[in-house]
Amino acid sequence: MTDPNDPLRVIPTDAPPVGACRQTGTSLPPLTLMGEHDLCPGCGEPLALRQILDAIDEMGMSQRAIGTIGIGCYTALTSLMDIDLIQALHGRAPSVATGAKRMLPENLVFTLQGDGDMVNEGLQEVIHTAARGENVTCILLNNGVFGETGGHMTATTVLGQRTKNSIEGRDAGEHGYPILIGDLLARLQGTAYCARASVHDAKGVHRTRRFLDRAFESQMKGQGFSFVEILTMCPTGWFLPTAEGPDYLDQELGAVHEVGELKKDGVLIEA
Amino acid sequence: MNVSTTERRLMEGSEAIAEAAIAAGCRFFSGYPMTPFTEVLECFAKRLPDEGGACINAESEIEAIGQAWGAAATGARAATGSTGQGLSLMQESMSEITRAEIPIVIFNMARGQGDYFQATRGGGHGDYRHIVLAPQSVGEAVELTQLAFHLADKWRHPVVIYGDYLIAHTAEAVATPKIDFGSLPAKDWAVDGSLGGSGRSRNVNPIGMEKGSKGIDPNGFWQNLADKEDEILEAEQRYEAIDTDDADLLIVAFGTLARFAHAAMRDLRAEGIKVGLFRPISLWPFPKEALVKAAEGCSKVAVLEQNAGQMIEDVQLSLLGSVPVVPIGGISTDGAGFGIGALLDSDLIAGRARDAHAGRPVPRGVVA
Numbered sequence: 036m037t038d039p040n041d042p043l044r045v046i047p048t049d050a051p052p053v054g055a056c057r058q059t060g061t062s063l064p065p066l067t068l069m070g071e072h073d074l075c076p077g078c079g080e081p082l083a084l085r086q087i088l089d090a091i092d093e094m095g096m097s098q099r100a101i102g103t104i105g106i107g108c109y110t111a112l113t114s115l116m117d118i119d120l121i122q123a124l125h126g127r128a129p130s131v132a133t134g135a136k137r138m139l140p141e142n143l144v145f146t147l148q149g150d151g152d153m154v155n156e157g158l159q160e161v162i163h164t165a166a167r168g169e170n171v172t173c174i175l176l177n178n179g180v181f182g183e184t185g186g187h188m189t190a191t192t193v194l195g196q197r198t199k200n201s202i203e204g205r206d207a208g209e210h211g212y213p214i215l216i217g218d219l220l221a222r223l224q225g226t227a228y229c230a231r232a233s234v235h236d237a238k239g240v241h242r243t244r245r246f247l248d249r250a251f252e253s254q255m256k257g258q259g260f261s262f263v264e265i266l267t268m269c270p271t272g273w274f275l276p277t278a279e280g281p282d283y284l285d286q287e288l289g290a291v292h293e294v295g296e297l298k299k300d301g302v303l304i305e306a
Numbered sequence: 307m308n309v310s311t312t313e314r315r316l317m318e319g320s321e322a323i324a325e326a327a328i329a330a331g332c333r334f335f336s337g338y339p340m341t342p343f344t345e346v347l348e349c350f351a352k353r354l355p356d357e358g359g360a361c362i363n364a365e366s367e368i369e370a371i372g373q374a375w376g377a378a379a380t381g382a383r384a385a386t387g388s389t390g391q392g393l394s395l396m397q398e399s400m401s402e403i404t405r406a407e408i409p410i411v412i413f414n415m416a417r418g419q420g421d422y423f424q425a426t427r428g429g430g431h432g433d434y435r436h437i438v439l440a441p442q443s444v445g446e447a448v449e450l451t452q453l454a455f456h457l458a459d460k461w462r463h464p465v466v467i468y469g470d471y472l473i474a475h476t477a478e479a480v481a482t483p484k485i486d487f488g489s490l491p492a493k494d495w496a497v498d499g500s501l502g503g504s505g506r507s508r509n510v511n512p513i514g515m516e517k518g519s520k521g522i523d524p525n526g527f528w529q530n531l532a533d534k535e536d537e538i539l540e541a542e543q544r545y546e547a548i549d550t551d552d553a554d555l556l557i558v559a560f561g562t563l564a565r566f567a568h569a570a571m572r573d574l575r576a577e578g579i580k581v582g583l584f585r586p587i588s589l590w591p592f593p594k595e596a597l598v599k600a601a602e603g604c605s606k607v608a609v610l611e612q613n614a615g616q617m618i619e620d621v622q623l624s625l626l627g628s629v630p631v632v633p634i635g636g637i638s639t640d641g642a643g644f645g646i647g648a649l650l651d652s653d654l655i656a657g658r659a660r661d662a663h664a665g666r667p668v669p670r671g672v673v674a
């Protein structure tokens with residue numbers, strides 16, 4: 036897992052931020068400048084999204100990035116991202132990204148999917164894309180539920196969690212066990228970089244950004260498949276007061292899907 | 307090997323199709339092996355890397371079409387394909403790609419003609435149609451393959467080539483020169499990342515979501531697609547009508563089966579029965595007006611297809627009861643299950659047409 040001595044990225048405070056983002060479009064600034072978005076209050080996705088956009092921009096890749104996004108609350112994200120996008124079906128983003136990257140190998144090609152999208156419907160696609168060592172970055176925003184349908188169990192829902200279709204809590208005997216997708220993908224030979232982050236607190240947000248930077252760098256170096264799983268809050272789908280989202284994420288989801296780097300430069304990082 | 311081959315060479319249909327696609331500028335292919343489509347994939351796998359393209363052996367048909375979707379969204383000419391069951395798996399994406407207005411070519415090396423509905427109605431969800439072209443020979447497949455890429459780009463729409471076992475596995479002497487179908491609009495919709503951060507970045511999606519807008523405009527989105535499909539209906543009907551002017555009996559058949567019908571027609575004419583042949587080349591849009599014209603003055607229209615009766619619905623919908631329509635086809639019962647069965651027999655077809663003409667009952671089943 037992550038080296039605790041690994042320094043966190045520090046935002047310089049001796050000068051006010053200038054041009055935090057070079058993006059000049061009408062659709063991006065509300066998110067990057069004011070944190071404005073169309074998702075639920077307390078949703079973790081805009082936090083993750085902002086890190087993704089900042090990472091791309093700071094790499095100077097704004098005009099060479101292509102995002103492939105899935106379905107769900109992601110549809111609303113299209114308006115928040117001022118980069119070229121392809122919207123795919125539930126589960127299909129890794130395949131669609133594969134086709135795009137093969138035609139434009141100089142571009143930064145990434146997917147953005149939820150856990151229902153990637154780990155339920157599209158599990159086969161992300162596994163094969165990783166196994167092929169496809170030079171794309173898949174980003175999973177994992178909140179452990181289908182948020183958009185109104186809070187149903189997914190393949191990553193932790194045991195005991197109450198959802199609309201596991202009303203007494205997810206029970207292994209009845210519903211099986213959660214899939215730890217990051218751990219699964221890290222073990223595939225085609226995977227060059229693999230990490231799991233969380234946006235439940237400031238430290239987690241910084242770490243998310245660092246992992247994203249590394250994944251994108253890995254892709255641009257042509258090392259193979261890179262993967263970043265980001266645990267995000269979904270107070271709406273969890274039926275929790277908004278303010279309790281971060282703690283629930285840390286204590287429940289985070290306890291099962293452990294945060295940290297799992298693979299770097301093609302080498303597994305053992306816990 | 308030259309991409310644009312003007313020399314005639316003995317080629318199996320699978321190879322000819324791949325060569326024609328490459329001559330048309332196809333640089334991405336993805337597929338999953340399945341008879342009789344397998345050799346199409348093999349030929350692309352062998353040839354595309356030499357042309358600076360990519361051919362992926364996808365893990366499933368679902369992934370194959372997803373990969374072609376991504377490649378096509380960047381503006382590259384991309385294709386995929388399969389047969390029956392594999393095409394069934396692709397239907398969900400075919401529907402979405404149609405609505406996202408992404409040009410793509412899909413080779414359906416069908417097992418017989420039982421998939422007419424799947425091809426022409428679309429087996430996916432939602433309100434859509436795609437262009438379907440059915441060649442009757444390897445030579446025609448070469449031309450229609452290149453036309454398919456042109457039409458896909460012209461309309462920003464998927465185009466399906468409805469081939470079959472015989473097209474895929476019959477060797478014919480064909481050339482595969484690049485065919486010029488005229489100029490096309492610029493692909494200014496395609497994503498290459500370059501408009502990121504400009505406020506005008508692109509979004510290729512199947513739900514009509516415009517960048518920067520709050521929500522979608524369903525009315526405008528669907529109206530635009532419906533208008534486009536109406537225009538395709540007008541502009542892209544293709545067919546062949548042989549000896550229909552004096553015909554008393556009109557046979558309607560498509561694909562390779564039409565070639566057998568053509569032979570049967572000659573025999574019947576020699577007997578004095580005035581038979582004409584109408585062959586739809588575009589299965590969607592179905593060449594309705596041309597069929598009405600061809601059937602004028604006929605006492606009967608006999609529909610020959612290798613299935614329990616699918617295209618007959620389009621024939622009936624076109625003629626609207628003006629001429630009696632009878633089925634003379636039947637389900638294929640060949641042991642191999644590849645739909646290359648007993649109906650491919652011009653004597654048998656002539657017999658059925660004779661029965662239909664005389665008002666005798668025509669059996670449906672075909673025992674191989």
Ligand code: SF4
Nearest residue numbers: 074075078108182269
């Ligand atoms: S339902 Fe959940 S994931 Fe979707 S926008 Fe609301 S909080 Fe975010």
